[in-house]
Amino acid sequence: MDGTLVDTEPHWWAAEIELVEAHGGTWTRADAVGMVGSAMSVCAAALQERGVALGTEEIAHALNSAVGAAVAAGIPWQPGARELVEALHAAGVPQALVTSSFAVLADPFATAVGLFDVVVAGDRVRRPKPDPEPYLTAARQLGVDPARTVAVEDSRSGIASAVASGARVIAVQTAAPVAPPAGVTRTGSLADVDLDVLARVVAGETLDLRRAG
Structure with missing residues (x-):
């Protein structure tokens, strides 16, 4: 779905960056690109290493909520x-x-x-x-x-x-x-x-x- 059918990756990147920075850490676009296609548990562990003081389920909820809100305005289909x-x-x-x-x-x-x-x-x-x-x-x-x-x-x-x-x-x-x-x-x-x-x-x-x- 993400990246293949719909162009949601920028929304994921923005959500990850915002979450890490809110906890005093640094998360770059390159870091975000490296997480493309990863399971949520893998992504959550990486964010925790950068200072996000939340559990995996809390991180999943925060990211899913942010991306869901961004997509709610319309499905950003990839070309074709x-x-x-x-x-x-x-x-x-x-x-x-x-x-x-x-x-x-x-x-x-x-x-x-x-x-x-x-x-x-x-x-x-x-x-x-x-x-x-x-x-x-x-x-x-x-x-x-x-x-x-x-x-x-x-x-x-x-x-x-x-x-x-x-x-x-x-x-x-x-x-x-x-x-x-x-x-x-x-x-x-x-x-x-x-x-x-x-x-x-x-x-x-x-x-x-x-x-x-």
Whole structure:
């Protein structure tokens, strides 16, 4: 969800910076970028090391509340994301939203979009990304073989989770630099991904859709 489908990463960064500074610490944009795709427990531990004197649940509540309030004004779709989700739905392709974000953010987003068959939030699995459990859970709930799925990810931990599940993977270069392993398709934008591309990827092709320059 975050970064891949919707451009919420700037909201997360702002919330993290504000929270750390409120506790007398320093948190830079580079620090925030390094947390992209991380489980909340990992992010909370990093913030605590910078002086945030709150428990993990309190940190999660503070960040989720701040980002939720920012997104409430409207869904900040990434280029091509809404069109791709709608095209898949129109073609009858089952879709799962697999995110490290907690259900308090993922559920309202999925409800507003109305096109996902399954939602696997970060606080609904025992072992979040980069463990394969989130994607294996999604495949099981969809009733499909993970090897016949395509996962779209924009972070190191998300890509690792999807690859380990056995899914075919498309890595999208958005907020954070990614260096996907061999066999992972790469793109600079979901605007360059359509049903034909997805069919080729699930059939076993590895593509590089990044535009020159």
